[in-house]
Amino acid sequence: MKLLEDGVPLAEISIERVARTAGVGKATIYRRWSGREELFCDVLRAAEPPGPELPGTSTRDDLIALLEAQRRRGLATRSSAIVHNVLAQMKSSPKLWKAYHVNVVEPQRRLTTEVLRRGQEDGEIRTGLDLELIADLFHGPMLVRTVMRRDADLPDDLAEVIVDTVLEGLRPSGS
Amino acid sequence: MKLLEDGVPLAEISIERVARTAGVGKATIYRRWSGREELFCDVLRAAEPPGPELPGTSTRDDLIALLEAQRRRGLATRSSAIVHNVLAQMKSSPKLWKAYHVNVVEPQRRLTTEVLRRGQEDGEIRTGLDLELIADLFHGPMLVRTVMRRDADLPDDLAEVIVDTVLEGLRPSGS
Incomplete structure (x- = not known):
């Protein structure tokens, strides 16, 4: 963290x-991390807001x-120069980017799939739809705003509005 | 196009x-294009599938x-080395990326907003929801698969499944 705060590029660490x-x-x-990739992932996890x-x-x-x-991680990427820079540098290294996916992105994705599977079992979510696609329906709109359109609004109630709208659908009620 | 096919980087064109x-x-x-930015945008438009x-x-x-x-553009980015390379190089130049947004992305976005506005007028889409957010609910899941997860499935019926699911919602029918 000290090296990153001093502006040292990942490649030199x-x-x-x-x-x-x-x-x-x-x-x-090496007793705690098998290499730079795992260490940088933990640095990001420490700098980003905790998981839900x-x-x-x-x-x-x-x-x-x-x-x-997801919204809070997006806000942190905008407000924290370290998170922003480490993410940008990891993106440009295929090896680091893969480690980030395996250690950070995929566990989050598995958590969503698990919640959706339980939702289908409990009768809260329709069955017969691919869970991967359902996960994209919820996370896609948030990802577009946090990762792709960095100037997009991230209002306090965004998570709630997305979840409720995707659950209820966009047809007028009664039709 | 010839220069790009020969592998000349954008920065040298x-x-x-x-x-x-x-x-x-x-x-x-200069009679047709005011500068490199506009010319590269037209090159991309020519190489990408036509708009809908x-x-x-x-x-x-x-x-x-x-x-x-959007799905076809995603497939073209995967299959055409030129589209892939030009896009990647435009992304790393803020000036080119801005030109791409103004000339290509924003007109597509305005088209979606226009379709959604008419949908609200015709009673096919609920009113009272922000049109920008509704646009993200439809395009977000497709963008995640075409732009962010390059190995994600893009099956033939993906556009139809996303549109119908977002319109109908994920609650079990009758609840």
Whole structure:
């Protein structure tokens, strides 16, 4: 974190340099992280807001918690220069980007799929639809605003509005 | 196009070089394009599949046509090295990326907003919801698959499934 705060690019941060900056031996670092990729992922996880606590009261409430966590990560990427820079640098390295996906993105995706599967079991979500597609219907609109259109509005109630609208559909009621 | 097919990076393609390659004077180029940015946008438009013809039979049909055009652009980006490379290079230049947004992305977005506004007037879409948000609910899931997750499935019926599911909602019918 100190190196990143000092503006050192990821490419110049080796395990050796981390150990030297922390005043420990390389073996101490390798005891916790198998390499730079895993270490940078943990740095991001520490700098980003924590993952969601699922209330478990309903599928709707769990989905809102998941999308709200996504919105907060989007806000952090806008407000924290470190999160923004580390993410941008990871994107330009296929190896780092893959590690980020395996360690951060995919666990979040599995959590959403799990919530949706339970929602189908509990009768809150229609069955017969692909869970991957349903996950995209909820997360897609939020991702577009947090990741692709950095100037898009992220109002406080965005997670709730997206979840309720996708659940209820856009047809006028009664039709 | 010839220069791009030869693998010349965008940064090395000046109006002068285009004119020389085409065997015309610079003035001939400037008569049609005000600068490199506009010229590259037209190159992309020529290489990408054409924009959608809206059938105008219903809001649903128009939305499917809009999303199908988006899916075809996604397939072209995967299959055409030129589209893929030009897009990637435009993304890394703020000036080119802005020109792409103004000339290509925003007109498509305005078209969607127009279709949705008519849908509200015709009673096919609920009123009281922000049109920008509704546009994201339809385009977001497709964008995630075409732009962000390049290995995601883009099956033939994807546009139709997204439009129908977002229109009808995810609650089980009758609840």
